[in-house]
Amino acid sequence: MKYKSQQIAYWFFALCILLFALQITYGFIMGFARIGWDGLHDIIPFNTARAVHTNLLVVWLLSGFMGAAYYIIPEEAQRELVSVKLAFVQFFSLALVGVIAIVGYHFNYWEGRKFLEIPRELDYLVVVNVLLFLGLILTTLFKGKRQTTTAMVLSMGLLFAALLYLPGMIWFDSQVMDSFFRWWVVHLWVEGVWELIMGGILAFLLIKLTGVDREVIEKWLYVIVGLTFLSGVLGTGHHYYYIGVNKIWLVVGGIFSALEPLAFLGMALFAVYMYRKGEKKHPNKLALFWTIGSAIVSFIGAGLLGFAHTLPQTNLYTHGTLVTAMHGHYAFWGAYAMIVLAIISYSVPNMTGRKRFDKTAGHMAFWLSNIGMLGMVVALGVAGVVQVYLERRLKMDFMVAQEETKIHFVVMLLCATLFTVGIVMYMYEFIRYGKPSDEALEPAA
Amino acid sequence: MLSKSQARAFFLGGTVVTFLIFIGLTIYSFAPKNDQTNRDKLTAEVAKGKRIWESNNCMGCHTILGEGAYYAPELTKVVERRGEPFIRAVLQSPVPWAPNGRKMVAYAMNDEDTEAVIAYLKWIGEIDLNGFDRVVSPLSKGEKQ
Structure with missing residues (x-):
């Protein structure tokens, strides 16, 4: 670690880990409810558990992105963060908004719009919070000694993510328009600007871990984020096939979303190629595992599994089924959860000065969580196919078809247990590292 | 290069x-x-139904226009499928409705709110969904796919 102010990232990462643990807990509540064990229904009905599960994911990933930015931007800009105090204010307000939202969901305090359940009053607080965050990051960047492509792409991703939150705050009487603009936020986040953030973090990690020349890495970063937007923006059309808008989206969405895997393929090839080209001297192999793993799993989860149901002819039957949940789990895990876990694995040893990255627990965490998640995704995929076939093709009643999926949720819960063991080991390692220390600061060159 | x-x-x-x-x-x-949504039929009652739909996070279990949580049935064509009296009974039930043991939250809704939700679901049911309406409609049973 070169700058003391980078230590603020640690607190965002700690919040990440805490919220991730809670997210998994609510995932189990949902999984058990699906096999008929819904003893918590009166306190935490499925819709509450679901809103908490997905919103915690969004908040912990955002907390991870923010932590990553606080760690990366000072190092890239070669100066301290403009204000650590304000960064702490931003941290506590983020945690506060998150806690109020999550508690509120248990008392019907929500907007009830998938992924954007945060009630309107809290939306304004989110806007203020993100403006403060962006102010700190961008001021640091532009006051810095250099503005690297990596830092610019990361900051641009964060800025666009904030701007794209706004269309989700417009009120529509029409469910169709509501859905249409909700996807401006959700799709253009996860299949657009978040990929910029992921690309920025990935480029930073590859520069640090492989030792490959920055110019080469950053050139390919532009190509990848270029491919992302070229396919992802018009690829939004795959959400518009069957929600009540013009048929033109069947053509536009079909073509461009079929191209979306290219960006993820580019990302995977880029990471693997840079690793092979690099010196392989960096001792933090665990961070490298998470980094390369993220690029590869995101290609499978977001790219290939997304493609599996993105064509209009397939999506006509899979739209609104568990097939979406299958794709969603692996895509979010690979593209965003793993890249956040990668930057944590890279930066925490640097912030604390403790080099525990060759510990068995850390490696077990990587493999168990990945194998567990793969199992969960296969179980969800089978359940999805069963649902599509029975309900959409054979026209069986919804609940009759659901009965047939129960066994797949038993398998999913078993795999989720394996996944959780991996994540608990990751958390154990995080705790064992302890807090950041000034002794970890590298002497000024 | x-x-x-x-x-x-x-x-x-x-x-x-x-x-x-x-x-x-x-x-x-x-x-x-x-327009494929019959915008002229989007009355104040339909808009009220949408607000009730959202304030109870119905999408947290059900799906509508194929969007939601896949825990409870797709409701795009529910008026056609079940009829209004059935929907009224579910929304006004004081105890959790539990088909095949899977529980729904008991909303015990008043008449006014119930009618607004039904108006909203009716409006949804008439949207041209580029073929998806046939996939989720029971009336397509036996129809060639």
């Missing part, structure tokens, strides 16, 4: 062009002649 500035131009150029096309297509989609 591609230079860094060419790569940057590809990124910026591609982004601007696709965003402009995207905005153009959005405007085209909502032009009155392309």
Whole structure:
């Protein structure tokens, strides 16, 4: 670690880990409810558990992105963060908004719009919070000694993510328009600007871990984020096939979303190629595992599994089924959860000065969580196919078809247990590292 | 070989062009002649139904227009499938409705709110969904796929 102010990232990462643990807990509540064990229904009905599960994911990933930015931007800009105090204010307000939202969901305090359940009053607080965050990051960047492509792409991703939150705050009487603009936020986040953030973090990690020349890495970063937007923006059309808008989206969405895997393929090839080209001297192999793993799993989860149901002819039957949940789990895990876990694995040893990255627990965490998640995704995929076939093709009643999926949720819960063991080991390692220390600061060159 | 500035131009150029096309297509989609939602039938009661739908996070279990949580049935064609008296009974039930043991929250809704939700579901049921309406409609049973 070169700058003391980078230590603020640690607190965002700690919040990440805490919220991730809670997210998994609510995932189990949902999984058990699906096999008929819904003893918590009166306190935490499925819709509450679901809103908490997905919103915690969004908040912990955002907390991870923010932590990553606080760690990366000072190092890239070669100066301290403009204000650590304000960064702490931003941290506590983020945690506060998150806690109020999550508690509120248990008392019907929500907007009830998938992924954007945060009630309107809290939306304004989110806007203020993100403006403060962006102010700190961008001021640091532009006051810095250099503005690297990596830092610019990361900051641009964060800025666009904030701007794209706004269309989700417009009120529509029409469910169709509501859905249409909700996807401006959700799709253009996860299949657009978040990929910029992921690309920025990935480029930073590859520069640090492989030792490959920055110019080469950053050139390919532009190509990848270029491919992302070229396919992802018009690829939004795959959400518009069957929600009540013009048929033109069947053509536009079909073509461009079929191209979306290219960006993820580019990302995977880029990471693997840079690793092979690099010196392989960096001792933090665990961070490298998470980094390369993220690029590869995101290609499978977001790219290939997304493609599996993105064509209009397939999506006509899979739209609104568990097939979406299958794709969603692996895509979010690979593209965003793993890249956040990668930057944590890279930066925490640097912030604390403790080099525990060759510990068995850390490696077990990587493999168990990945194998567990793969199992969960296969179980969800089978359940999805069963649902599509029975309900959409054979026209069986919804609940009759659901009965047939129960066994797949038993398998999913078993795999989720394996996944959780991996994540608990990751958390154990995080705790064992302890807090950041000034002794970890590298002497000024 | 591609230079860094060419790569940057590809990124910026591609982004601007696709965003402009995207905005153009959005405007085209909502032009009155392309409306597939019977916008003129979207009454204040339908809008009220939508607010009740959202304030109870119905999408947290059900799906509508294929969007939601896949824990409870797709409701796009529910009025056609179940009829109004059935829906009224479910919404007004003081105890959790539990088909095959899977529980729904008991809303014990009053008459006014119930009618608003039904109006909303009816409006949804009449939208032209480019073929998806047939997939989720029971009336297509036996129809050639």
